[in-house]
Amino acid sequence: MRVPPDHVTADGYPLGSWIRMQRKQYTAGRIPADRATVLEALGIEWHPYEAMWQRGITAATAYHARHHHLQVPDEHTEADGYRLGQFIVAQRMLYKRGSLAADRIAALEAVGMIWNNRTHRFNVGVAAARRYHQTHGHLHVPSAYRTGDGYPLGRWLAQQRRALRDGRMPTERITALDDLSPTWRTG
Template identity: 30%
Template structure:
């Protein structure tokens, strides 16, 4: 298999990953259809940092995956999540999305659920707590959705 076809195979798997998970930023251990997509993405980021990823590949990743991040860390992820939550509020009028809600390809429901879990476990930095509470007046740290079935 050539380098080009391996890259194209990774792109195809990343598209499938996005279709399932709503983001192009998998965790290191994530796989899709048996393909180690998390490792593949981390290798592309490493190639980028080392300056060995060709410009056309950089452009392809950035154009095909709007939420693509070259560098991921807790701060960038928090800021990216806040930006998506702002767009969600503008579109839906609430900062309390359902678990599976996605906005612009970003899994906002999962991001919000993770922030709530961090808060409940005492893991969320106090500055993040203050920022969320100040910016989103309808924010709820503990939310329970009714599990009843509907008829009709």
């Protein structure tokens, strides 16, 4: 039973507040067993945040099994209507704030969680550039070049050069590419 905390019935009863109070009473051990049984039969979730977490990690695990990654678009909705993209965004925000429990971090990392998409995309590009450099000895990559697995390395390097020219590239990224090969700058 998922009732918003501020829900009021058509006849004016504050059902959301009442359910919230039942949960508090249950957590405090002040709900008689027979009343708890009746509420459970109606579908109350005593710990809705835990239920939401379980739903999210289950959907993330299934997504990873289907796609072999967890690069879930922010707007992605599962076939059953579950907004997995929003779950992933929420977990990233909690992680960034330092308020995501260690066991949840571990569970998400076990299914391939990417905490920072920009960093991940940069690292994927560097890995592709490294492979190209090992084969060709330089990073003068044609702009239309795609790796054997379809990665648009030429376009990615052009974007990095543009970011450098525009002064938008962080120093650590410049260093990472320079360490790979200074030829990336002249493409």
